[in-house]
Amino acid sequence: MQKSCFFKIVGHSCLIAVVVFISGCVSRPPEYDMQAFGAVGTDADVYIVAPVAGNEPLLKALFTAFVSEKTALQYLSRTSALYIGVNYEVTPSITLVSAGSYPVSLGDLLFPKKDGWEKHRAAALNNHAYYTSSIADIVVQEKTAFMCLGDNQRNSAAFLQRIAEPHLPVFPPRFQALSETGGVGEIGLYARSGNLIAAALLDLEDIELPIRSIELYLKKNADSIYRCSAVFETTDVRTALVVRLLLSHGMNGDFSVQGSSVFVENADITETEFIKMLESMFFKSL
Known part of the structure; x- marks a missing residue:
């Protein structure tokens, strides 16, 4: 995939940040999502955990390549931590899970059909709504947002099933501890x-x-x-x-x-x- 396509993909993944213009800013909750990497699954080649606290400048720099500074900052204010899995195999993809506080009811507004999104119901998630496009699948829950980024060959069904039935990878002790409790200004990366x-x-x-x-x-x-x-x-x-x-x-x-x-x-x-x-x-x- 060309570099321009990559920026388009990440730009779509940041659409969830638009929520701040509608529902205002809330304080970032302190808890971390113990099951987040379960939605990434056991087959990723690279795992990254990035608590937001202390990493705001770096994360803002990443997000402001695609959205305004105000949007990026307010999105990060809703988020405790980011959990990322990168898969390089037959159907390359990136799974991004963010733990925080998100208004589920605004999904139709954030991901409209006119912008290429289709709304579906996931049987694996008790008919919870999810949104799909040619480059991403997104599920928004109150405390967690899930995104699967890739081309139209990505395995959407497997992504939804991992959310419904998370399978936690086995990590080295230090990486496991960071993913569970976080640390101000810390980032962890584990590559199999x-x-x-x-x-x-x-x-x-x-x-x-x-x-x-x-x-x-x-x-x-x-x-x-x-x-x-x-x-x-x-x-x-x-x-x-x-x-x-x-x-x-x-x-x-x-x-x-x-x-x-x-x-x-x-x-x-x-x-x-x-x-x-x-x-x-x-x-x-x-």
Whole structure:
């Protein structure tokens, strides 16, 4: 899919933000959605959790590429956390789940037929309404909004079934804790297959690195800087030493090797660099 199509897709995913012009601004609830990643499912290649608190500037920068600053800020004021799953397989897609407070009754206004949306009833969700277009499926509940982004080959039925019967993936303990309780200014990323993420971090193209998985944790510091810690799980000890060398040339930080794992601490990444990395992942999937 071309880059312009990607921006169109993400722009449609932000339509839910229009709600703020009609129903006003509410305070962001403190709770997190324990089942959110269950709607993403167990087959995603990359999982991202982003609590809104402390990450407003970065999230605003992402959203204001497609909607006004006022809309972006008020949408974020309704949202506690974003849960994202990226799938690169036969039918590439992005599942985005946001936990917060949303007025379900405004769905027909937000997603009108004249803009290419069709309203359906999901039997799997007790006939709850959902909206579909050529590029997205959206389900809005009072405390959770679900979006599946992709082309017209995406598996809408499976998306709805995951909402009805969530299957929680098994995560590393630190990522699991962040997805359940959040942390001010923190973002977590877990990749079951680490090649693409490593290539984005190192600004490499068309190079397959022998990395099985990646845990990446970012904590907002100051001056739009995120302090990063990471774990790169490789195939064996020798591979870990090679990956450590590559990483040390591509990013700053303190590096160590324990068995087949490479640990990175005290690495810094700017909001701009992180947004670029996210874009590279999303372009790959769509």
